[in-house]
Amino acid sequence: MAAEAQKVPAGKPPILRIKDLKVSFDTPDGEVHAVTGLDFELAHGETLAIVGESGSGKSQTAMAIMGLLAENGTASGAAIFDDQDLMQLSQDELNEVRGKEISMIFQDPMTALNPYLTIEKQMIEVIMHHQGLGREEARAHAVEMLRAVRIADPEERIHDYPHQYSGGMRQRVLIAMGLLCEPQLLIADEPTTALDVTVQAQIIHLIAELRQKSSMSIIIITHDLAVVADIADHIIVMYAGQMVERGTARDIFYRPQHPYTQGLLRSVPRLDRVGGTALQAIPGNPPNPVSVPAGCRFRDRCEFAQDACKEDPPLRETDDGRASRCVLEMDREVSR
C-alpha cells in the first residue's frame, strides 16, 4: 500500500510546505473558520490524501493554495512551493504557477468544463499560454494527452463539446488538461465524487498509473477513505478545520489513533468482513464553524471523551512521522 513512501530521494526539500494555514469566510452569519491552522509537508513524488467530511476544510485548503478562494474568503499562513510563498504572490505571479507548475482537478466534471467551447479550444489554450507553442503543435500535444488518459479516437473527439462526453470521460479530459504542462504538483479535489463507482475506480487507477510515469506529487482530497486506500502514500485526516491525524496510509488503515479516524474507518462499507456487521455511523454533527468551542472539537461525538478534552488537545507526534490530536496516548491498544 504505502511501499513507495520511502522512494523519495533523501535530503531533497519538500515540494510544498504548508505552515499555519488559516482560511475564513465573511458571511452574513458571521466569520466562518474553514481551516484553523494547518501544517503539512509534501515530498517530491509523494501522493498525499486529505480526508474529511463536508465542511472539514479540506477543499478550502486546496483553494487557498491555488488562490481560488471565493471573494469573501481570506487565507493566512504560508504555502511554500519551490521557494516561493504562494500566499504572497500577486494574481499575475500566481498565473505563472497555476496550470503550469501546479494543476488542479475539480469535483464536478459535469460543470468544470466550459459548455460553449470545444475540448480542443479548452486544452490548447493552456499549452499556448504557458509554453508559447503554436496552434498545430498545441493540438498535437493535446491529442497525445487525451490518448494517454484513454479517450478513444482523440483526433476526432477533440473537436467535440463537453456535453458530448460522459461524466467519466469529462473527468479524464480534465485530468489530461491538468497534465498538459507536466506540473510538479497535481491537486485533485474529490475527483471521483460525482462519478459512478466503476468509473471512480477507473479514474483512480488512471491517476495511479500517470503517477508511475512521472515524478509528479499529488494531493487527493476526498471524503471517502476507500477511494485513496490504494494510491496514497500518506493520509491527513481533517476534522472541523484541523488536522486530527497524520500517518502513512498503512498506519491510518491498520493503526488509526484518533477516535475520529477510527469512526471513519468503521463507516466505510467493506465486502471482506464476514458476518455482516452493521455499518456504523459517527453520531452527531461537527461543531458550527462560526463559533468553534475551545477544547477538542470532536469531544461531543467521541466515545472516549473525558474532562481533559475541554482543553485544546496536543498534537502528539511520533518519530516515524505519525501524529494524532488527542489526549489519548499513541499506540494504545486499539479495538476495532
Added chain:
Amino acid sequence: MIQEGIVRHGIGRLVSLIPTLLMLITIAFFLIRVAPGGPFDSEKPLPPEIRANLDAKYHLDEPLVQQYFRYLGQILVLDFGPSYQYKDWTVNELIARGFPVSLTIGGLAMVLAFVFGTSIGIAAALRQNSAVDYGAMGFAMLGISIPNFVIAPALILLFAVYAGWLPAGGWDWSVQRMILPVVTLALPVIAYIARLTRGSMIEVLHSNYIRTARAKGLPMSQIIRRHALKPALLPVISYMGPATAGLITGSVIIERIYSIPGLGSYFVTGALNRDYTLVMGVVIFYGVVIILLNFIVDLLYAWLNPRIRYDEAS
C-alpha cells in the same frame, strides 16, 4: 454538420411561424371591428346614399366573414389595401414612407444600446460592489424609471434650447437631427441591457468552468473574452429580439416630440380613426417584424449555444 443543424432548426422554426401569424391577423381583424364606431362615422352623419356608396366601395356592406376572407386573400399578395383616412394613399405606401425613418432611428438606437449597455454591464460586473458598479447601476435604475417623455424635453432643453448645439426636432435625414431622438430611444435600453449584462456576467463568473479557467493560470482578460463573454451575452441576445422590434417600428412619443415622420404615429391615428386597413396593416407589419426578429434571435442562440445546435442536428 453545424451549418446543417442550424438550417434544419431554421426551417422548422419558420414553418411554425405561419399559424402564429394567421392567429395574429384573425384576432386583430375582429378586435378592431368589435370596437364601436367605424371609419366613416363623424359628428355630422353622412347622407345615407353617400354612406352606402362608401361602404360598397370598401366592401364594408358585405358580411364580416366574407370581408375577413377577402382581406386574407389581399394579404397573400402583400396588398394591405387603401387607407380610409389618408385619401389617395395605400397602406403599403404609408408603411414604405414611415418605416425607413423609424428603422434608421431605432436601428441606430439599438446599436448604441448594445455597445454601451454591454460595456457598462461588464465593467460593473468586474468591479462588483465598487463605486463603478454602484454608479453604473444607479444610472441604469434612473434610465429605466424615467419615462422618455420626460427625458426627451429635458434633452431638448439642454442641447437645443440652452446650448444650441442641436436642432430641437424635425427630419431631413441629417445626423444632427438624428442625435437627440436616437439617444432618447437608446437610454432606457442601455440601462436595461447594462443590468442584464451585469447580472448574467456575475453569474457566469461564479460558475465552475470559470474557476477551471482560472486554475489554468490564464489572465483575467482572456478568461472574460474567451470563456465568459458568450454565455454572459445570451440573455441579452434574447432580450434584443423583441426590443429591436419595438425600436425600429417607431415610438409614438419620440416621433411626436421630435416631429419625425415615422411609422409610430400611424399606430395611434389609425386606431383613433377606425382606419381599419391602416391599423391592420401596421399591426401585421409589426407582428411580422417581431416574429422575424425572434426568429433571428433563435438562430443566433442556436449558433452560440452548442447544446441547442446539436440537439436539433441529431
